[in-house]
Structures are given as structure tokens and as C-alpha cells.
Amino acid sequence: MTATQQGIWLAEQLSPGVSGYHDTAVLRIDGPLDAEALRLAFGDARAVHEAMRCRVIEVDGEPQQSFDAPAPEWAYTNLGPVAAQTRAARIERLTALTATEPFDLESDPLWRARLIRVGSDEHMLILVFHHLISDGWSHGVLLQTVLSHYAARAQHTTLPPTADTTAYRRWLLARAAGEQASVDSGRAREVAALLSEAPYRAALPGLKGPANDRLAAAVKLPVPDATWTSFDRACRRAGTTRYMGLTGLFGHLLSQTSRSGRAVLASPVAIRDAPGSAHLMGCLINVVPIVLAPLPTADPAAALAAGREAVLTALRYTDVPYRDVARALGPLTTSNDPVTNIGVEEFNAPQEPVRVGDVVVRPMPRGHVRLRHDLALSVARGGASAQLLHPVQAWDVNEVQSLAQNLAELISKAAASVTPE
Structure with missing residues (x-):
């Protein structure tokens, strides 16, 4: 395994x-x-x-x-x-x-x-x-x-x-061997050095504390389709992807809201770089910690660039098991993520209808999700949408909606920073 x-x-x-x-x-x-x-x-x-x-x-x-x-x-x-x-x-x-x-x-x-x-x-x-x-x-x-x-x-x-x-079985064996090699070579300690102040726990307004039931709800970011189009254009101009850009804006918002020194986000990554692995079904993921330093200003271009650099740095360590990063940090007390209470994901499951003969198959919105983090940004790889996921019992929902609105405003500012092509 x-x-x-x-x-x-x-x-x-x-x-x-x-x-x-x-x-x-x-x-x-x-x-x-x-x-x-x-x-x-x-x-x-x-x-x-x-x-x-x-x-x-x-x-x-x-x-x-x-x-x-x-x-x-x-x-x-x-x-x-x-x-x-x-x-x-x-x-x-x-x-x-x-x-x-x-x-x-x-x-x-x-x-x-x-x-x-x-x-x-x-x-x-x-x-x-x-x-x-x-x-x-x-x-x-x-x-x-x-x-x-x-x-x-x-x-x-x-x-x-x-x-x-x-x-798939061969991929699992190769992955397990590669993980052991990365730990033996000290790469888990390299990642831990980037997280010397872990565990990171963002103290956000409206976050009540640990919840017995982690059943999550979603708050969609109130961003019009036209703004998403402009935002994607801004990301291209900055040499980044939508996921990287939103990660930068989300980290900036967390730093501002929690008034902490930085933001640490846990992000699942699909490990499908081996030949043929793109067609495999299975558990082919690792989690990497993304570290974002606070920005001195709310300049959208700077946030987009910060997101790109933070994600690229994290992706250098996809071979390092997240579990061993946590171990390298020392004894951490938490019942969920031992490194951070904030997550970010690029959700790349199908979202568009598919026609097969006379039948049309339409993926429905996600539901019945149990979240291990106190807050997570879920970015759709296809389509124009993103949402904040949160355990219902842990939050005042008005505060989550406020965070979604604030993040939407940052997206709008970034989108307005470029002229139409």
C-alpha cells in the first residue's frame, strides 16, 4: 500500500x-x-x-x-x-x-x-x-x-x-518503493523545514471549533461567468493556471482575515506521470503542503504570482508522503490533518453532460461530502465555478458566505487588471 x-x-x-x-x-x-x-x-x-x-x-x-x-x-x-x-x-x-x-x-x-x-x-x-x-x-x-x-x-x-x-498493482508497488526512497534520502525533512511553525491553524471569524460530524456544505463563489473568463485571461497573462491563481488569492485572503504570518494549505495531487497512468482508476494521490507568505499589498498580480510559485514549490515534493512530512515535524496533536486545518483542491471530475446514443448523462453537484479540514477551496478544472467547503457544525454559515464574497471580490479585481484580448 x-x-x-x-x-x-x-x-x-x-x-x-x-x-x-x-x-x-x-x-x-x-x-x-x-x-x-x-x-x-x-x-x-x-x-x-x-x-x-x-x-x-x-x-x-x-x-x-x-x-x-x-x-x-x-x-x-x-x-x-x-x-x-x-x-x-x-x-x-x-x-x-x-x-x-x-x-x-x-x-x-x-x-x-x-x-x-x-x-x-x-x-x-x-x-x-x-x-x-x-x-x-x-x-x-x-x-x-x-x-x-x-x-x-x-x-x-x-x-x-x-x-x-x-x-494499477504495478503502479502501487513502484509508488511505495519511491516513497520509501524519498523518506530514506531525507526529503521529508526538507518539506518539514518549510513548515517549521506547523501545525498551522487558521483562526477565522465564525469558526466555532472541532465538529463531531464533519458533513460538509458548499458555498459557491458569487462570480459571474464573464468575470471567470476575464480571470482566466489574467492568469494566462501571469503565466499561471486558474488553480494556481485562486490558491494565491485564497492564501492572501486567509492571511488577511486570520492576521497570521502565512497560510498553509493541504492539497491532494493526482500522481499520474508514469506512462499509461492517466487511464488508471485507483487511489493515485498524495497530499502536498502549499505555503504562502503574506503579501504586503492586495495587488492581484502579486497574489497570482505568489500562488504559482507556492504551488510549483509544493509539486517538487509529490514523491514525499504527507504522513512522513507530519512525522518529521514532530509530535502534532490533531484528530484530522496534522499539518493544517485548511485545504485546497482542483476537482477534475466530469461536470459536462455526455451523450451516448439517445441517452444523456449529467453529473450532479457534489453532496454528502465529509471534510477533514475546517475549510477548503474546491476549484473546478472544467467550467466556470469554485466553492468553499466547510463542515456545517463547525461554522457560522454567514461567515463562510462572507469569505466567499471577499474571495469573489479579489477574483474580480484580478480579472479587471487586464485589458480584453
Whole structure:
């Protein structure tokens, strides 16, 4: 197992089902769906992606992966006969139950699916994966596999060719060896030197403190589409990406709001630099700490540049397990992230509708997320949006909305700093 997986496994032992490592996706399917073809397509995907056959067993107190988990039961619910005014509540309840039911890591498959028939040409598909076998990138990989096989099944044509089904296992072995080499060479201490004042805990207005339930809500940044277009233009002029630019602005806002010396953000990174790894489904991530020093002024260009430099510095250490960075910092007391209470992510799961024959598949907004940080900025890789995620119990929601508004104003200032192309 990789260090990331070992950390996830340990968290699951401490808080089964509520550790924050259930990854839920909801898809709306419009059109004449062939439900049996879809069920078979998921079986095909399970044959293609080794991660979907994974379970985790304990041997002498240590977790080990075994790739012989049984196929999950295909759950189907017909809400067609249910009164229209109660369907939405029933769908929400089924989604919550499907998303929160704990996995038996040793015996169960670590994913489940439920298809809900809403009407003759409308279905909802709920997918839940444990992060031990999935990450944000995997959403797109799985959807592409399932839909290509669904098209072949529904049209009774030849199935797509099956690629190397053991590539994920080989990636895991190589990654674990590389992580050990980086720790042995002292690179974890290099990162810790950048974080000498850790743990970083941003004290923000409205943050009440630790929450027993980490179920999160999202506050979308109130940024018009035209402003996002201008902001992306400003980022290009600065030689940076939207994610880097927003990271710089977010860090600047945190420093200003908390009046701290700097901002430290934990960011998950997809490790898909090996040949063929872009097509793998699985847990291929590490977390890197991004350190942003306070800016003397609110100059948007400076914030964008600071974000770029901080992210590039962090990405130099993707080979270093986050767990070992925390260990190198010394004894840290926290039940969640041992380095910081703030996160930032580039969420690159599919967001645009996909057409397969007469069927249209639409990803729905994320829900039933449990957050390990007190606050996280989630940046959509595609489309014009970003949002602040926060554990509901830990916050005065008005303060989160105020932070979202303040960040939106910084984005607008940066967008206005360049002339139209």
C-alpha cells in the first residue's frame, strides 16, 4: 500500500464510515436507458479496473490489498409509482443512505451503485467509492469506461478492447518503493523545514471549533461567468493556471482575515506521470503542503504570482508522503490533518453532460461530502465555478458566505487588471 492508503485505512479504523473517505457521485440519466446494459457495463468496468476488485485485509496488524473482492450487488429502486411531490425527498434519503453506509474493508467490495428509476426516461445513478480505491481523477476514467461499454452492450456491438488489467498493482508497488526512497534520502525533512511553525491553524471569524460530524456544505463563489473568463485571461497573462491563481488569492485572503504570518494549505495531487497512468482508476494521490507568505499589498498580480510559485514549490515534493512530512515535524496533536486545518483542491471530475446514443448523462453537484479540514477551496478544472467547503457544525454559515464574497471580490479585481484580448 502507498502511504496515502495506509493513512486512509487507519482513519477508517478510528471512524468507520464517517472518516471522510467515502467518495459519492450522482449522475442524472435522461433518455431511454437500457438498465441491463448499464449493469453489464459496470461488470465490464470491474474487469478492466483492478481497483474495483480490491479489498483490504489485515495481516499481523498491517493492511494489505487483495484483488479478489466480490462484485457488489446491483441495487435498483423504482420510484415511478411514487407521487411526484415526494420523489425528491426519497431520492435524497436513498443517496444519503447509499453514501454513508460503512464498507467492510476486508470482506466487501469497496464501491457500490444504486440505479433509481424516476420516470420512463429519467434515472438517477448513485455511485459510492471508498477513497482506498479511487480519487477525483478516477471519476472521469470510470465514466469513460462505463459509457463506452454501455454503448456496445446497448447496441449489441463488439466490446472495447481490454487494456492491461494489472497496471494499477504495478503502479502501487513502484509508488511505495519511491516513497520509501524519498523518506530514506531525507526529503521529508526538507518539506518539514518549510513548515517549521506547523501545525498551522487558521483562526477565522465564525469558526466555532472541532465538529463531531464533519458533513460538509458548499458555498459557491458569487462570480459571474464573464468575470471567470476575464480571470482566466489574467492568469494566462501571469503565466499561471486558474488553480494556481485562486490558491494565491485564497492564501492572501486567509492571511488577511486570520492576521497570521502565512497560510498553509493541504492539497491532494493526482500522481499520474508514469506512462499509461492517466487511464488508471485507483487511489493515485498524495497530499502536498502549499505555503504562502503574506503579501504586503492586495495587488492581484502579486497574489497570482505568489500562488504559482507556492504551488510549483509544493509539486517538487509529490514523491514525499504527507504522513512522513507530519512525522518529521514532530509530535502534532490533531484528530484530522496534522499539518493544517485548511485545504485546497482542483476537482477534475466530469461536470459536462455526455451523450451516448439517445441517452444523456449529467453529473450532479457534489453532496454528502465529509471534510477533514475546517475549510477548503474546491476549484473546478472544467467550467466556470469554485466553492468553499466547510463542515456545517463547525461554522457560522454567514461567515463562510462572507469569505466567499471577499474571495469573489479579489477574483474580480484580478480579472479587471487586464485589458480584453
